[in-house]
Amino acid sequence: MGKIIVVTSGKGGVGKSTVSALLGYFLKKNGKKTIIIELDMGLRSLDIMMGTEDEISYDLSDILSGACEPYKAIRTAEKFGGLQFIPAPGTVTSSLDTERFVALCIALKKNYDYVLVDSPAGIGELFRIALRAADEALIVTTPDMVCMRDAANVSFILEEEGLSRQKLLINKLSKSAFKKSGIRDLDEIIDVVGVQLVGVAEQSDAVSDLSASGKLSSDDLDVMKEFSNIAKRICGEDVPLHIYKY
Numbered sequence: 001m002g003k004i005i006v007v008t009s010g011k012g013g014v015g016k017s018t019v020s021a022l023l024g025y026f027l028k029k030n031g032k033k034t035i036i037i038e039l040d041m042g043l044r045s046l047d048i049m050m051g052t053e054d055e056i057s058y059d060l061s062d063i064l065s066g067a068c069e070p071y072k073a074i075r076t077a078e079k080f081g082g083l084q085f086i087p088a089p090g091t092v093t094s095s096l097d098t099e100r101f102v103a104l105c106i107a108l109k110k111n112y113d114y115v116l117v118d119s120p121a122g123i124g125e126l127f128r129i130a131l132r133a134a135d136e137a138l139i140v141t142t143p144d145m146v147c148m149r150d151a152a153n154v155s156f157i158l159e160e161e162g163l164s165r166q167k168l169l170i171n172k173l174s175k176s177a178f179k180k181s182g183i184r185d186l187d188e189i190i191d192v193v194g195v196q197l198v199g200v201a202e203q204s205d206a207v208s209d210l211s212a213s214g215k216l217s218s219d220d221l222d223v224m225k226e227f228s229n230i231a232k233r234i235c236g237e238d239v240p241l242h243i244y245k246y
């Protein structure tokens with residue numbers, strides 16, 4: 001039986017989809033059978049990031065409405081290490097059925113080691129659906145006060161919903177982000193959000209290239225090694241955290 005991890009944040013644009021794609025890539029590379037479910041209805045992005053933009057036919061709403069069998073909507077991103085994902089609907093459709101979503105997650109969990117649920121921004125209905133089947137939450141924040149407070153609120157809601165296994169990923173770390181926000185160090189971010197840190201990833205063109213052009217950079221780049229290490233920690237490996245001094 002695999003594990004369902006919801007990747008969430010509160011604030012949009014912090015890197016949930018990017019993090020889902022890269023962690024999925026490295027989990028798969030580490031031999032873990034992994035699939036991503038994209039829940040950002042009307043705002044899909046994984047198809048571009050993972051280089052399958054022209055191939056989308058069925059999507060999550062087709063599975064949940066019974067229009068197709070799940071396997072028909074599962075894409076395999078050959079240019080992205082063969083990682084599999086279920087794309088979000090390209091347009092806003094009527095509401096998704098929560099019970100069917102949970103049933104899909106449970107069915108996938110039987111066949112995959114990791115099911116990553118790339119949740120939409122905000123704490124609305126889709127967010128509530130996203131967390132329903134999850135075993136764990138990965139909360140993504142960037143080093144800015146609004147984002148950190150939103151992450152803390154999301155953590156609180158998850159706790160209220162009974163999802164207390166939470167980890168924090170600090171994304172888009174940079175010297176200028178610390179300077180602008182006046183945040184002292186990583187400890188301050190961890191204190192504000194109140195969730196155990198699983199890793200940090202720097203602001204990097206190599207990462208933003210993914211959403212710009214679907215270009216996956218070399219695994220040897222430092223930022224890619226960071227994502228690789230986070231994937232290993234998620235699997236329970238004891239990989240020391242790189243300490244950033246800004």
Ligand SMILES: Nc1ncnc2c1ncn2[C@@H]1O[C@H](COP(=O)(O)OP(=O)(O)O)[C@@H](O)[C@H]1O
Binds near residue numbers: 173
């Ligand atoms: N570590 C990073 N370095 C540079 N750009 C990043 C990083 N993480 C995410 N981005 C960029 O931030 C933007 C939003 O990322 P995305 O994953 O779509 O966020 P979300 O899913 O939370 O809305 C994209 O342009 C993406 O390329």
Ligand SMILES: [Mg+2]
Binds near residue numbers: 016017045118119
């Ligand atoms: Mg997204």
